[in-house]
Amino acid sequence: DGMEPIPVAPAAPAQGCKGVRNNALDASAGTSAASAVPAPRLRLMMGRGRSASSVPSGGSTTAAGAASAASSPSGSPCGRSPMRTRGMLVDADGAKSINDLMRRFETSASALEGLYECILRHPDADETVLQKASALTRKFQQQARRRLRQAQSWQGEREEDAAGWATLIGERPRRFMTLQEVVKQVQLEHRIIKRWREQNDQSSPLDDRILDPVCQLSRVDIDCWEAVDVFKLEAETQAPLKQVFMSIWKTRSLGSLSKATHGQMFDFIGAVEASYRDNPYHNRRHAAEVTHCAYYIWSQLAAQDHMKGFFSDLDLLVVALTAAVHDMAHPGTGNDFLVKTEHALAVRYLDRSVLEHFHAASAFALMQDMGAPILQHNLPSPPFETLKGRMVDMLLATDMAQHRRVCEDMASEVAVHTSCQDIDKLKLECHLLHLADIGHPFRSRRLHKHWSVLVQEEFFAQGDQEKKLGFTPAPLCDRSKAPALAKSQQGFINFVIVPAWRPMSQVLGRIGAERFESYLNDSQAMWEEMAAEEAEKEAAVKGVPGRCALSGVASPCRAMAQRLFALQL
DSSP states (O other), X not given: OOOOOOOOOOOOBOTTSTTOBOOOOBTTTTBOOEXXXXXXXXXXXXXXXXXXXXXXXXXXXXXXXXXXXXXXSOSXXXXXXXXXXXXXXXXXXXXXXXXXXXXXXXXXXXXXXXXXXXXXXXXXXXXXXXXXXXXXHHHHHHHHHHHHHHTTTTTTTOHHHHHHHHHHTTOOOOSOSSHHHHHHHHHHHHHHHHHHHHHHOOOSOHHHHHHOGGGGXXXXXXXXXXXXXXXXXXXXXXXXXXXXXXXXXXXXXXXGTBSSOHHHHHHHHHHHHHHSXXXXXXSHHHHHHHHHHHHHHHHHHHHSGGGTTTOOHHHHHHHHHHXXXXXXXXXXXXXXXXXXXXXXXXXXXXXXXXXXXXXXXXXHXXXXXXXXXXXOBSSSSSXXXXXXXXXXXXXXXXXXXXXXXXXXXXXXXXXXXXXGGGSOHHHHHHHHHHHHHTOGGGSOHHHXXXXXXXXXXXXXXXXXXXXXXXXXXXXXXXTTTSOOHHHHHHHHIIIIIHHHHHHHHHHHHXXXXXXXXXXXXXXXXXXXXXXXXXHHHHHHHHTSOOOOOTTSSSOSHHHHHHHHHHHHO
């Protein structure tokens, strides 16, 4: 009959008949919910919120008698025919007010539904009885609709009242009243679609483009190292992480692997990006930068002839997802600060890789809350638990306290195995993400210098907090004692980046590592130039012979940098 079932939550069972639901009608609103009966998928007129005591127990009658009685009143709101339902006489003439009449009406409707359910659940009810009961309920609905059509303006011919009665019996108000209105709307939508197609000028199907949220993103050339500038993406879209990750998702067709839909992935990454705070360094731009860096290193590894078949697209999904969530909800302070101040997170995670545990737990909690089955895939293996464990191991490897261990594990793998195909994949993934996390020296001079200024700003902000709390900050966090930016970055590259890069460059091979080597050497040259300039300025102020750069013979910078980074790590 064109009506769609509307499910409703069951209420408490009535007395005298197990499973009968009783509901109350909101008289002021003039509407009620409908109930969907599982067996013959029909709806009955019913109200909401009635207690079990609202339907008195008593004699029983048949569903036929109840249905015919319920439909017997005339089109007038105060019909003259009384209705007996479950042994209770409902006399319309005895109603003192419209509210009293409505209460009796809702009681009768609830009782009618209860009788119908009792018939469906009765052990002696066969198919013939069920079909007859269903026919009676359909007859009741048809009569109610016919009464409504006969009295469209039952009180003052108001359209809103008619719409209320239409809702009561399950009918929807008509969207179009005439064929002419339908034609006009179709023509309007056709013009909109045609204009939209001309503006987009794409060949993908219209439905896919409307439903696919990835189409809302800018085009990011993720396979070109120089083309990705997260600061520019931030300025243009205010969503750099979403732009980078969903470009990877779309370009590599990761949606064909994961059971998560494009929409679920889009919403999840949006929630992850929203969790990043406006810290100087550990923010959504950093997340986007690390995600792209991890993807690009991974893609370069997978493209080498000696690494063919080592990785799968499922490995990429795990690496990219881990990179995206690796610093979510970062507070802008390090693990040492949280341990010193006895922060709740440090207490929870026993002072060990506090933030890394926090990021991992936050990511999986969000995935669960949003119902996003990202790690559930269409391949026979590996299982979800294995992929989750790999993500946790990679996240823990981003702790700078684990820097030496991660680098030594990777160097040992390269030294032991003559073939890169025999390297432990998990150790390689851990090393890859750790290197991507600190990999801004592989960017252009402009970007690398910008990142260096931001990380120093965040270090100083932490040092200022420590001083206010009465703690002694680490040398790199004390703005009054920290070395100049050029000197600190020279130490960072020589004692952190180079040892981490060396085993990765061996796995990449000469061709794969060439671009990264070029940018790293350029970054070293930039800081040497800036260190020389800073030394000359310092010497001019003090009136003593200038000191040379870190690579100079007589410079004391190397020993100082070693001590500083030993303390920091």
